Structure formats: C-alpha cells, structure tokens
Amino acid sequence: MSESVPGPAPEVFAPHQAPVSPPQASEEVEFVQLLTPEGERVEHPDYSFDLDDEAIKGFYRDMVLVRRIDAEATALQRQGELGLWASLLGQEAAQIGSGRALNKKDMVFPTYREHGVAFCQGVNPLNLLGLFRGVDQGAWDPKDNNFHLYTIVIGAQTLHATGYAMGQQRDHAVGDPDNGEATIAYFGDGASSQGDVNEAFIWASVFNAPVVFFCQNNQWAISEPIDRQTRIPLYQRAAGFGFPGVRVDGNDVLATYAVTQQALKRAREGSGPTLIEAYTYRMGAHTTSDDPTKYRLNEDLEHWKLKDPIERVHAYLTRLVGLDQDFFDEVDAEADKVAAELRAGCLALPDPVLTDFFQNVYVDETPQLAEQREQFAAYAASFEGEG
Amino acid sequence: MTKITLGKAINAGLRASMEKDPKVLVMGEDIGKLGGVFRVTEGLQKDFGEDRVIDTPLAESGIIGTAVGLALRGYRPVCEIQFDGFVFPAYDQIINQVAKMHYRSMGKIRMPVVIRIPYGGGIGAVEHHSESPETLFAHVPGLKVISCGDPVDAYWMIQQAIESDDPVVFFEPKRRYHEKAELDESVPPALPLHKAKVVREGTDATLLCYGPMVKTCLQAAEAAVEDGRNLEVVDLRTIAPFDLATIFASVRKTRRAVVVHEAPYSFGPGSEIAARVTEECFYHLEAPVLRVTGYDTPYPPSRMEDDYLPDLDRVLDGVDRVMGY
Numbered sequence: 001m002s003e004s005v006p007g008p009a010p011e012v013f014a015p016h017q018a019p020v021s022p023p024q025a026s027e028e029v030e031f032v033q034l035l036t037p038e039g040e041r042v043e044h045p046d047y048s049f050d051l052d053d054e055a056i057k058g059f060y061r062d063m064v065l066v067r068r069i070d071a072e073a074t075a076l077q078r079q080g081e082l083g084l085w086a087s088l089l090g091q092e093a094a095q096i097g098s099g100r101a102l103n104k105k106d107m108v109f110p111t112y113r114e115h116g117v118a119f120c121q122g123v124n125p126l127n128l129l130g131l132f133r134g135v136d137q138g139a140w141d142p143k144d145n146n147f148h149l150y151t152i153v154i155g156a157q158t159l160h161a162t163g164y165a166m167g168q169q170r171d172h173a174v175g176d177p178d179n180g181e182a183t184i185a186y187f188g189d190g191a192s193s194q195g196d197v198n199e200a201f202i203w204a205s206v207f208n209a210p211v212v213f214f215c216q217n218n219q220w221a222i223s224e225p226i227d228r229q230t231r232i233p234l235y236q237r238a239a240g241f242g243f244p245g246v247r248v249d250g251n252d253v254l255a256t257y258a259v260t261q262q263a264l265k266r267a268r269e270g271s272g273p274t275l276i277e278a279y280t281y282r283m284g285a286h287t288t289s290d291d292p293t294k295y296r297l298n299e300d301l302e303h304w305k306l307k308d309p310i311e312r313v314h315a316y317l318t319r320l321v322g323l324d325q326d327f328f329d330e331v332d333a334e335a336d337k338v339a340a341e342l343r344a345g346c347l348a349l350p351d352p353v354l355t356d357f358f359q360n361v362y363v364d365e366t367p368q369l370a371e372q373r374e375q376f377a378a379y380a381a382s383f384e385g386e387g
Numbered sequence: 388m389t390k391i392t393l394g395k396a397i398n399a400g401l402r403a404s405m406e407k408d409p410k411v412l413v414m415g416e417d418i419g420k421l422g423g424v425f426r427v428t429e430g431l432q433k434d435f436g437e438d439r440v441i442d443t444p445l446a447e448s449g450i451i452g453t454a455v456g457l458a459l460r461g462y463r464p465v466c467e468i469q470f471d472g473f474v475f476p477a478y479d480q481i482i483n484q485v486a487k488m489h490y491r492s493m494g495k496i497r498m499p500v501v502i503r504i505p506y507g508g509g510i511g512a513v514e515h516h517s518e519s520p521e522t523l524f525a526h527v528p529g530l531k532v533i534s535c536g537d538p539v540d541a542y543w544m545i546q547q548a549i550e551s552d553d554p555v556v557f558f559e560p561k562r563r564y565h566e567k568a569e570l571d572e573s574v575p576p577a578l579p580l581h582k583a584k585v586v587r588e589g590t591d592a593t594l595l596c597y598g599p600m601v602k603t604c605l606q607a608a609e610a611a612v613e614d615g616r617n618l619e620v621v622d623l624r625t626i627a628p629f630d631l632a633t634i635f636a637s638v639r640k641t642r643r644a645v646v647v648h649e650a651p652y653s654f655g656p657g658s659e660i661a662a663r664v665t666e667e668c669f670y671h672l673e674a675p676v677l678r679v680t681g682y683d684t685p686y687p688p689s690r691m692e693d694d695y696l697p698d699l700d701r702v703l704d705g706v707d708r709v710m711g712y
Binding site for chain 1: 452491
C-alpha cells in the first residue's frame with residue numbers, strides 16, 4: 001500500500017481577516033479640488049467654479065472674518081467670559097463655500113460649530129455667544145435668517161432638516177433649480193454613526209426630499225479618529241441609501257462652493273438628496289474643554305497646516321490675481337473691528353432676570369408651573385433688603 | 388346620534404381636524420393603506436392623500452424627528468407610535484427636541500406635535516405591547532400628557548390635542564378601542580383639554596383614574612354599592628398637568644382617595660397625586676392616599692397579566708383598605 005500523498009493544506013478560515021481590504025476612511029482618496037493648497041486653479045471633469053475673482057475676494061474676507069470671530073470667542077472663553085466654545089478653526093472653507101452656495105429661501109440646520117454658515121446667513125455672531133455664555137440657549141429666530149438653532153445632540157438635526165424638506169415638498173416649493181427651495185443639514189464624521197443620521201438618509205431617499213447632507217469630516221469626534229466611525233469613506237455610504245455622494249476637498253472654498261451649489265440645485269429641482277463629505281481637519285480642540293495633545297500627534301497638525309483653507313486663497317489672490325497688500329490689510333482691519341465689537345457686545349450681554357428660567361416652558365403655562373414660579377419669586381423676594 | 392367605538396371616534400376626530408386645517412398631517416407605520424394596526428386611521432389616506440397621511444419607514448426616531456422639521460415648516464403633525472413599548476427609539480427626539488424647542492427658543496418656535504400611543508395591557512399581547520410609560524413623559528417639562536377614557540372624550544380630545552400649540556402625548560387605551568358610546572358631533576365638547584371630570588358622584592371615597600381604568604373603576608363603584616359604599620369616580624383625562632382643582636375638590640368632599648393606574652406603583656402618577664393631595668388636603672383626609680396599580684416589574688407574560696393589572700377586586704380591596712383607617 002502506497003503512502004497517501006498529502007494534499008494541499010486546507011484553507012484556514014481566519015474570521016479576523018477581512019476578505020478584501022476596503023479603502024480606509026482616513027485615506028486621502030480622490031476628492032473634488034479646484035484650488036490646490038499652493039493656490040493654483042485646477043480643472044475637474046464634473047465641477048467648475050463659475051464666479052469671478054471678486055467673489056473669491058469675498059470668500060477670502062468671509063473666511064478671515066470668521067476665523068477672527070472664532071479666535072475672539074476662544075479668547076473670551078479663556079478669560080472666563082464664555083463657559084465653552086467650539087472652534088471651527090480649519091473648517092472655514094467648508095463652511096463659507098457651502099454657506100455662500102445657499103439661496104435666500106434655502107433652510108439651514110446646523111450643529112453647534114457652524115459659525116461660518118451662520119455668518120453667511122447673516123446671523124449676528126453675538127447671538128451665537130449667548131448659548132456659550134449661559135444667558136440663553138441660542139435664542140435667535142430661525143425664520144429671520146433661515147438658520148435653525150444650534151443642535152447639541154449629535155445628528156438629531158438631520159431628521160429635522162429632512163422633515164423640513166418634506167414640508168418644502170408639500171408646499172410645492174420644489175421643482176425649479178433656481179427658484180425652488182432646498183434644505184441643508186450640517187453634521188460631522190462622529191454623527192455619521194448616529195441612528196438619526198442614518199434614518200434621515202432613509203427618509204430623504206424614499207421621500208426624495210430636497211435636502212443636502214453636508215458632512216464636515218474633520219477627522220475627529222473629540223478623541224476618536226474617523227477610523228472608529230467607518231471603514232469606508234463616508235461619502236460612499238450614500239450609494240447604499242440610493243442617492244449620490246461626493247467627497248470634496250473641504251479646505252478648498254471654490255470646490256466646496258461648486259459641489260454644494262450643484263447638490264442644492266439638484267435638491268431644488270426635485271431630484272432628491274445628496275451627501276457631501278467635506279474632507280477637512282479640526283485644527284483646534286473639540287471644544288475649549290478638550291485637550292487634543294492626549295490623543296493626536298503634532299505632526300498631523302503640521303501636515304494639515306500646509307493645506308490651510310485661507311492661505312491657499314491668499315496665495316491665489318497674490319500670485320495669480322496680483323492683489324497688493326492693501327486688500328489684505330483692509331480685511332485684517334475689518335476683522336479686528338468685528339472682533340472688538342463682538343468682545344464689547346459679549347461683555348454687555350445682559351444677565352437673565354432671575355425668574356426667566358420659568359418662561360416659555362409651554363405656550364399655555366400649566367397652573368403647576370405658574371404656582372412654582374410665584375413661590376420662587378416670593379422666596380427670592382424674601383431676601384430683599386438683606387445685606 | 389349614533390353609537391361609535393372609541394377607535395372610530397379617534398378616527399372621526401382626526402378626520403375632523405384634517406378637514407378643518409390643511410396643515411394637519413398624520414404619520415406613522417402602517418397607517419396608510421392598512422389604516423393602522425388598530426385601524427384607527429382607516430380610510431384617511433384614501434380621502435386625504437399620501438402627502439397628508441404618510442406611511443413612514445420603520446424607525447420611530449425618524450417619525451418624531453421629521454415631525455419636528457415639519458412643525459418648523461408650519462405643519463401640525465400627528466404621529467402614531469404603533470405600540471407603547473416601541474416609543475423609546477424616539478425618546479431623544481421627544482425629550483430633547485420636541486419638549487424643549489419652545490423653551491430654548493424663548494418662545495419663538497412652537498411644536499404643535501401630537502404623539503399618539505396605543506397603550507396599556509389586557510389584550511393578551513407579546514412583550515413590549517402592553518406597557519404604560521406615561522410617567523416617563525409626564526415627568527418631562529414641556530410635554531403635555533393626556534389619556535381618554537370614553538369615545539366621546541376620544542373624539543374631542545384628539546382634536547383639542549391637535550389644536551394645542553404645546554406638544555401633546557396622547558395615550559389611547561387600546562383595550563377600550565371597541566367600547567361604544569353615543570356621540571353627537573354637533574354638541575361641543577363639555578370640557579377643555581386639561582380638565583378632569585367626575586364621571587360618578589359619590590360621598591365615601593374618590594377613585595382617581597384615567598384611560599383604561601375608568602371603566603374598571605366605574606364597575607368597581609357599582610359593585611361597591613352592594614357593600615353600602617357610595618364611591619366617587621374621577622376620570623383625570625389629563626396627566627401632565629393634572630387638574631388638581633378637580634382632584635382636591637373631590638378629595639375634600641369624600642376625605643379618602645385611591646389612585647388607580649396600570650403603570651407600576653413606584654414613581655407613578657399616583658405618587659404625584661398622593662404628594663399633592665397630602666400637601667393641599669391634609670386636614671380633610673381621613674386616610675392616606677392609597678394606590679392600586681401595576682407592580683414594579685416588567686410587564687409580565689400575558690398569561691399572568693390578569694394578576695398584574697388592577698381589576699375590580701383589587702380596586703375594591705383598595706377601597707376596603709382606605710375605609711379601614
């Protein structure tokens with residue numbers, strides 16, 4: 001009897017190994033870019049920037065002002081004038097580019113970091129500080145500037161945006177790419193893991209709602225890197241929900257504008273939702289309460305500094321448009337003025353009246369609450385005259 | 388005048404609201420073609436179209452979250468949560484968004500959203516289909532919480548809830564959907580939304596109840612006549628806020644009170660009533676306020692629910708105890 005010839009080794013099933021290695025979410029895979037970090041205009045087959053250099057000068061001004069407002073708010077927090085601040089540092093292009101693509105009738109649903117979009121919508125920056133100073137909870141009227149209140153609970157606003165967009169459909173405000181209405185929902189990479197965001201994708205898809213999902217992937221959800229939220233690039237998720245997704249260089253204000261404008265047009269004309277992943281980087285801490293040195297490397301920060309959203313526009317305007325220093329000095333002077341006004345306004349914000357916190361719990365106040373308010377007022381009054 | 392079931396009365400109320408106000412929308416799972424698993428929305432989609440009677444994807448947070456957006460746009464959404472135990476995925480949207488929007492906007496934003504929840508046990512259902520979570524909503528500032536106990540109230544209260552500029556969680560006693568009563572739609576509602584009503588006058592003790600327990604308490608009060616006891620029964624109708632004036636007036640008259648609800652004993656609506664009655668009617672009371680309720684367990688398998696739920700005998704036992712002081 002001959003010895004049996006050993007066959008090939010059986011295949012070892014290794015469940016810990018993914019069969020195919022998908023593209024990593026943090027990889028800088030191809031995105032839409034129209035202005036390089038060096039300030040050079042480049043072409044893209046699907047997107048073009050169709051405004052003139054005056055508009056680009058305007059974007060530059062917007063970004064500088066917003067960065068200055070943001071820095072002033074951070075300083076106010078450091079000096080104890082704000083309880084907290086969530087900085088947008090590094091995300092100026094994503095916010096200004098998308099914000100400037102909006103039409104007057106479009107509606108915005110922000111998180112709590114969209115100071116740049118608020119600026120584009122004409123919200124007084126001082127109004128943004130109330131929430132962080134603790135004098136109110138963000139009490140601007142969303143109807144004044146089509147800019148909803150900041151939403152702190154991660155991702156909840158994406159459903160509000162989708163519902164609002166369903167209202168636009170029911171009001172027959174959709175169907176015209178220029179005069180129609182659209183809604184834009186801002187959220188971050190961390191929010192993409194929330195059930196609400198995924199439910200919003202489903203709703204928007206099956207109802208073909210005129211909503212643009214604008215995800216600023218700034219790579220960090222406090223301390224958790226994007227790889228903890230996803231194994232594929234976020235924009236690719238849209239395909240699974242049945243609508244287009246696109247990744248744009250979120251530090252390129254021209255590309256962000258062009259991509260958002262196209263998505264908004266699509267929504268307004270009735271072609272449904274789009275997911276935009278603006279690939280950017282949170283240059284600062286999550287908020288002033290955070291310490292990013294505990295979880296990320298300085299060299300990453302240095303790498304992203306080279307892609308700064310403002311520097312590349314500065315380079316373009318200097319080298320290719322030939323603007324002289326006067327323009328930049330004027331913008332800087334205006335930024336300083338805006339910051340000084342913000343500081344003065346913040347310090348002058350009136351403290352709320354003691355019984356204010358009882359107000360507006362209901363449209364029709366309950367007798368129970370009225371009783372508590374009166375009891376509290378009487379209790380507080382009992383100290384009057386005491387040293 | 389026709390006899391109408393409680394379920395059909397809500398249907399008629401929804402229809403009346405939708406006819407009156409084009410901004411009223413109805414949304415939820417299976418509410419369109421099917422008319423809801425309890426048929427409460429039957430026929431509405433056929434008559435008002437798919438834009439106003441919206442079959443939603445199966446995600447409760449999505450239902451309430453998109454309703455918030457629709458309300459921001461000027462609509463008055465009426466959301467159906469299919470069963471009591473399924474509301475919790477929507478809890479964040481209800482508690483953090485719906486309830487607080489008016490407050491955080493300093494009154495600039497209103498949330499006229501109605502959340503209908505068929506609730507309570509006694510129908511032999513599988514788990515998560517028989518719960519009474521009203522306390523979990525009544526405890527939240529900004530929400531109003533109500534429950535109807537008879538078809539006439541069902542017809543009017545759903546319309547009043549839709550007209551409310553505050554968000555309302557409307558608990559429908561699902562085991563009473565088929566109870567019938569005479570409804571004359573031309574007679575205006577006897578009470579505004581947040582008033583309780585004395586459904587049986589009595590002198591010896593007050594039974595305070597709402598929703599499915601109203602019928603149980605009325606039956607108990609009839610049975611108690613044999614024991615020579617004349618019980619007053621108050622249908623609370625509104626849980627947040629309670630109509631304390633009506634509660635206090637009744638307890639001051641009878642000097643004894645038993646609160647009856649299906650929800651668990653501890654931290655239930657009965658706890659709040661006991662506290663408030665003690666504060667305000669202390670010198671009128673002949674006995675502490677007692678509670679006949681579900682127990683502090685998860686809702687049990689349905690073969691045991693008859694023992695878990697307050698019934699006529701347990702209510703009478705409560706009456707015996709409160710009379711024993």
